[in-house]
Amino acid sequence: MSHKRMPKRKAAIAVGGVAALGAAAFLLPMANASQDGASGDTSAAGPRVLKASDASDLSSQLQKLLGDALAGSYYDSTSKQLVVNVVSGDNNVIAQAEKAGAKVRQVQNSTAELQAAAKTLKAKATVPGTAWAVDPRTNKVVVTADSTVTGAQWNRVESTVKSLGSGMATLKKSAGTFKPLVSGGDAIFSQVQNGTVRCSLGFNVTASDGSPAFLTAGHCGVAAKDWSDSETGQPVATVDQATFPGEGDFSLVKYNDAQTQAPSEVNAGNGQTVPITQAQEATVGETVFRMGSTTGLHNGQVTGLDATVNFQSETDPNGVDTVNGLIQTNVCAEAGDSGGSLFTQDGGAVGLTSGGSGDCTNGGETFFQPVTTALQATGATLGDSGAGAGAGDQSAGADPSASAGDQSGADADPSATAGDQSGADQSGMGGQSGTGAGDGSSLTGSN
Structure with missing residues (x-):
């Protein structure tokens, strides 16, 4: 594609964002140097310091390597490490994951078991205002019900989650509406x-x-x-x-x-x-x-x-x-x-x-x-x-x-x-202002 500046109207629609964010400042230097340096050494076994994008790549590689023994993974933004869940007690599997640079955690629920739980939810608890997803940090399926799920529908969802067992699924309530x-x-x-x-x-x-x-x-x-x-x-x-x-x-x-x-x-x-x-x-x-x-x-x-x-x-x-x-x-x-x-x-x-x-x-x-x-x-x-x-x-x-x-x-x-x-909001293209003033401190190492 050409790098020429676009006509004004086309330029406005051609970027996936909204223009003005008021007087928001941007920190142009990205704090990557120490991470990149730390993640470059692959000779030693054990958890590596990784950027989130590299952790995603490593997770995909381990999925192919470990297959059914892998029960999900997540990025620990504090330690900047990829944590992988392993259901097998096979020391060889654990060694492979550690050698690749991941931190290994042994868990109870396999991916197949978590997927089976999701199928049960689909069959028995598909009501408006519900959602579920696997949370690899807890090794459980987390079910969320919004404020519209009440009465018989709530009882239906709650009983389904209970039938899966507290070690497999949890239920939480959302105050909003999906x-x-x-x-x-x-x-x-x-x-x-x-x-x-x-x-x-x-x-x-x-x-x-x-x-x-x-x-x-x-x-x-x-x-x-x-x-x-x-x-x-x-x-x-x-x-x-x-x-x-x-x-x-x-x-x-x-x-x-x-x-x-x-x-x-x-x-x-x-x-x-x-x-x-x-x-x-x-x-x-x-x-x-x-x-x-x-x-x-x-x-x-x-x-x-x-x-x-x-x-x-x-x-x-x-x-x-x-x-x-x-x-x-x-x-x-x-x-x-x-x-x-x-x-x-x-x-x-x-x-x-x-x-x-x-x-x-x-x-x-x-x-x-x-x-x-x-x-x-x-x-x-x-x-x-x-x-x-x-x-x-x-x-x-x-x-x-x-x-x-x-x-x-x-x-x-x-x-x-x-x-x-x-x-629609009459402010239209580029007329909105950002409403978040977070300090962005959690961003370091997450890019």
Whole structure:
């Protein structure tokens, strides 16, 4: 792709973020040197100091090496080590994992047993407002029920979890309501019969036919076909593929103008961009950043993988929209952030905002579509390693830690859903300001 500066309108929609974050500062130097140096020595057996991206790579390698003996892994951001769960007492298996540089922990539940528990939940506890994911840190399936799960439905979920045993599954209550976060990267808009649908652009990609395109949430692509970069503007992109509900929540949307220059970067606000250089698998425990057109830039941690979420159906009052294979995090999000970018500090594209509960005042659970799965399913590829960065008008490699707020605490119910199309935030493209003022101290070593 060309590195030339885009026409103003196209430039606005072509980055997966929202422009202004007020007076937020960015710490450009990344604190990687000591980690990189420490992780370079592979001669000695034992846990290595790793960046989260390297830990993800190591986890994939060990999955192939250890097979059924591996029962998940997670990144310990304090010690900067990959911790792998092993169910076999085979000293050879343990030695292999340690030699590869991981910290080994022997656990009770195998991956097959955890997957069987998830199947039981699917068969007996699929009600709107529930979600579950494997937490490798506890070696259990964590089931979450939102505020709408009450009465007989609560009893149904609770009894199912109890039947699995306290050593296999746990149940927690969320104060919010799980919803796809449609209403409002950059804001994108579509006019439909009932009003305006608003989402956020995720990542620019190249479609399999070579045309410029972007990824966003699948429930956005299902809700509307034609998308604009302003609430009243003409459509500039058209949905090519959309998946929701079912095996994911992602859309491939092609730009109508084949000459659109769509740089592979996230707009982190205040003139700063983060070049996106690769698609990256999420790792439990790593710090990730989310950009969305409603709430701007926020960060938090990955808390679960292969999550199943049961949203209340927007078309059937008695139905459930179940989505599988999502990433669970404690990064906040609100209505309008759907489709927005989940990424790492060093330019790894991780996910697309799907839905969740809570807000950016009190926190909550948020779920993301893995980018790797979306790319594989659509045949698209990420752009050319940060096109647009270093062209004289970009500040590449920005560290988003200084303006991203760590999320924790109780949940609150976001005000809009995929069915709430009562109009978009008039601030539109680049008009939002970041609401997190976290010090970003947990970011060191997580990129």
